[in-house]
Amino acid sequence: MAAPKVAVVGAGVIGLSTALCIVETCPSCSVTILSDQFSPNTTGDVAAGMLIPHTYPDTPIHVQKQWFKETFTYLFAISNSAEASEAGIHLVSGWQVFKSTPKEKLPFWSDVVLGFRPMSEAELQKFPQHQFGQAFTTLKCECPPYLLWLEKRLKATGVQMYTRKVADLWDLHSEYDIIVNCAGIGAHQLVGDKKLFPVRGQVLKVHAPWVKNFIRDGDGLTYIYPGIHSITLGGTREKESWSLSPDPGTTKDIFDRCCSLEPSLQKAQDIKAKVGLRPSRHCVRLQREVLSQGGVKLPVVHNYGHGASGFSVHRGTAREAARLVAECIAALQGSSSRAKL
Amino acid sequence: MRVAVLGAGVIGLSSALCIHEQFRSLVPSLELELYADSFTPHTTSDGAAGLWQPYLSDRGSLQETLWNKETFDYLLGHLNSPAAKEMGLFLISGYNLFTEPVPDPPWKNIVLGFRNLTPKELELFPGYSYGWFNTALLLEGRNYLPWLTDRLTQRGVKFFHKKVESFQEVSGDGVDVVINCTGMRSGELQPDPELQPGRGQIIKVLAPWVKHFIITHDMRSGIYNSPYVIPGSEFTVLGGIYQHGNWSRENSAQDHRTIWDSCCRLLPALQKAKVVGEWSGLRPARPHVRLERESIRHGNVQGEVIHNYGHGGFGITIHWGCAMAAARLFGSILQEKRKASLAQPRL
Numbered sequence: 001m002a003a004p005k006v007a008v009v010g011a012g013v014i015g016l017s018t019a020l021c022i023v024e025t026c027p028s029c030s031v032t033i034l035s036d037q038f039s040p041n042t043t044g045d046v047a048a049g050m051l052i053p054h055t056y057p058d059t060p061i062h063v064q065k066q067w068f069k070e071t072f073t074y075l076f077a078i079s080n081s082a083e084a085s086e087a088g089i090h091l092v093s094g095w096q097v098f099k100s101t102p103k104e105k106l107p108f109w110s111d112v113v114l115g116f117r118p119m120s121e122a123e124l125q126k127f128p129q130h131q132f133g134q135a136f137t138t139l140k141c142e143c144p145p146y147l148l149w150l151e152k153r154l155k156a157t158g159v160q161m162y163t164r165k166v167a168d169l170w171d172l173h174s175e176y177d178i179i180v181n182c183a184g185i186g187a188h189q190l191v192g193d194k195k196l197f198p199v200r201g202q203v204l205k206v207h208a209p210w211v212k213n214f215i216r217d218g219d220g221l222t223y224i225y226p227g228i229h230s231i232t233l234g235g236t237r238e239k240e241s242w243s244l245s246p247d248p249g250t251t252k253d254i255f256d257r258c259c260s261l262e263p264s265l266q267k268a269q270d271i272k273a274k275v276g277l278r279p280s281r282h283c284v285r286l287q288r289e290v291l292s293q294g295g296v297k298l299p300v301v302h303n304y305g306h307g308a309s310g311f312s313v314h315r316g317t318a319r320e321a322a323r324l325v326a327e328c329i330a331a332l333q334g335s336s337s338r339a340k341l
Numbered sequence: 342m343r344v345a346v347l348g349a350g351v352i353g354l355s356s357a358l359c360i361h362e363q364f365r366s367l368v369p370s371l372e373l374e375l376y377a378d379s380f381t382p383h384t385t386s387d388g389a390a391g392l393w394q395p396y397l398s399d400r401g402s403l404q405e406t407l408w409n410k411e412t413f414d415y416l417l418g419h420l421n422s423p424a425a426k427e428m429g430l431f432l433i434s435g436y437n438l439f440t441e442p443v444p445d446p447p448w449k450n451i452v453l454g455f456r457n458l459t460p461k462e463l464e465l466f467p468g469y470s471y472g473w474f475n476t477a478l479l480l481e482g483r484n485y486l487p488w489l490t491d492r493l494t495q496r497g498v499k500f501f502h503k504k505v506e507s508f509q510e511v512s513g514d515g516v517d518v519v520i521n522c523t524g525m526r527s528g529e530l531q532p533d534p535e536l537q538p539g540r541g542q543i544i545k546v547l548a549p550w551v552k553h554f555i556i557t558h559d560m561r562s563g564i565y566n567s568p569y570v571i572p573g574s575e576f577t578v579l580g581g582i583y584q585h586g587n588w589s590r591e592n593s594a595q596d597h598r599t600i601w602d603s604c605c606r607l608l609p610a611l612q613k614a615k616v617v618g619e620w621s622g623l624r625p626a627r628p629h630v631r632l633e634r635e636s637i638r639h640g641n642v643q644g645e646v647i648h649n650y651g652h653g654g655f656g657i658t659i660h661w662g663c664a665m666a667a668a669r670l671f672g673s674i675l676q677e678k679r680k681a682s683l684a685q686p687r688l
Contacts (some may be wrong), residue, residue, distance in 0.1 A: 081609055081610070082609040082610060082612050085550050085614070090550040091553065093434040093474075093476075115462060117454075120453065123454050126421065135454055137434075137462070211431065212431065228549045228550045263422070264420075264426050264431065267427075
């Protein structure tokens with residue numbers, strides 16, 4: 001077939017990185033991004049963008065590790081290049097501390113991040129309420145810079161981007177050959193996926209430029225992530241909450257919890273509360289589907305449901321999605337040549 | 342009892358504070374005065390990045406290593422206090438890079454989490470094949486010196502903007518003890534051929550994505566003559582100049598190029614960093630810190646001087662250990678004066 005027309009629905013970190021991978025693996029494709037939101041209004045813009053994966057219950061660990069490793073390697077190379085500051089990618093070191101010693105002392109990603117090791121007694125003294133900890137160095141993707149950098153690279157390859165709310169994937173079938181669904185939490189309505197649920201996260205973005213190290217409580221709820229222009233303080237994990245308005249009581253609670261980990265944060269300025277809905281699922285939906293209606297077929301590749309690990313695995317899942325798109329193209333070409341017989 | 346501290350860099354201010362904290366309640370008549378011709382932000386300490394890190398070898402002095410440790414532990418104790426931000430004190434992690442394996446430094450157990458770099462980490466730094474990672478402290482002079490000044494002012498210490506030309510000038514005026522913290526220009530008060538400038542130059546840039554210090558070492562060209570990058574709370578310091586014997590405090594265009602080119606090679610992203618300032622200063626270099634008492638006679642006046650100068654490029658690193666040592670010397674002077682006055686028969 002002539003240049004396959006691919007529509008990517010969604011312009012968050014998953015949509016943009018998937019579009020980029022499709023362009024990289026299929027130069028003959030014409031890729032268009034359709035989204036009702038672009039940076040700085042995507043879910044990822046609220047997140048700190050730290051490369052510290054969470055675990056999907058229903059995805060094999062070796063797959064999650066492969067996704068994380070691909071993502072880490074990709075971003076590591078950018079962080080080491082002249083583009084690092086524009087792309088918003090930088091290294092950051094710090095500690096994950098536990099109030100009681102965890103059963104699993106070596107998470108699956110411990111050999112992907114840099115310099116992972118248990119904290120020494122002397123290091124733990126800074127955290128009197130915590131008994132055990134791990135020190136390591138990882139990467140952070142600052143948003144909006146990273147998303148804007150992806151958009152810039154996409155535009156340079158000729159990818160078009162349009163603000164458009166897609167209510168139904170079928171609306172696109174006459175204009176596009178393949179649809180890639182990176183709608184994140186929007187997939188709940190877009191494709192009616194009831195296994196997808198929001199996990200509400202409220203964070204604070206504050207000005208405290210003397211904080212150079214990250215600190216994270218092993219429970220995943222309290223964290224301090226220093227970025228380029230602000231420090232992200234977190235957070236909450238509220239299952240099934242759809243509210244995008246910051247809650248003042250939660251703001252105070254987050255601030256207090258973070259100050260008990262890092263007392264100097266009492267002097268933080270310009271405190272702004274933000275909310276994102278993690279598009280959560282027991283496993284990332286990363287699969288092909290062929291929609292069928294009245295004899296018309298519409299190939300779809302789904303790539304959504306990354307929950308709390310979007311940044312950590314985005315590049316790995318984007319590459320997998322691009323492979324699935326290539327399979328769709330091969331299938332279309334196969335059937336179109338059969339149609340010619 | 343009148344005590345004059347000469348010099349308002351990190352050494353002078355901290356020595357004054359340490360002595361006042363320890364002795365004011367014991368000696369109600371203690372009057373502390375501080376004389377200097379340069380105050381923050383114009384002192385050598387203000388230009389330094391403020392990273393706590395001693396030189397790689399202890400230069401044969403266990404004493405200096407102990408003073409470094411005392412300083413680190415003192416600062417670490419203040420880290421979680423409400424004063425930390427105002428003091429300009431915070432934790433920072435980072436890298437020391439070498440082109441060949443080197444022995445561990447004497448301070449490896451003073452800093453936190455000291456370890457060798459992994460092969461993957463070394464990929465970040467082409468040209469370097471060995472290195473260390475550790476967490477240390479940063480103490481920014483431009484915040485710490487004003488904080489020290491406030492503490493001293495609250496305690497009633499008097500400040501005089503004045504260049505003292507000789508020890509006798511103050512001892513002859515009724516000052517009992519002089520604390521000589523005149524850093525680079527100590528030689529003007531008393532010639533000291535061992536004190537030489539170690540000229541440094543730095544470029545200040547905005548590079549808020551840099552979260553680690555990176556110190557490279559070239560074992561042939563010597564300490565600080567190899568690029569370093571040290572992120573502060575408001576800007577990042579790029580450096581790598583150490584010129585022994587050079588008294589010039591003018592910024593050199595050639596040194597600027599050396600620093601810029603070598604730091605950008607080390608961290609390519611720095612090419613996009615905005616330059617916001619440049620500074621040169623003279624590290625008061627000496628084979629060992631001069632920290633000792635001396636009695637100076639002038640006519641029939643005997644004055645006691647406590648020298649505390651020659652801290653090279655590690656003044657901030659060692660300052661509190663030296664301040665406490667100076668305070669101990671002051672204590673022994675007090676003890677002698679007590680004994681002497683008790684020995685005087687009351688008529």
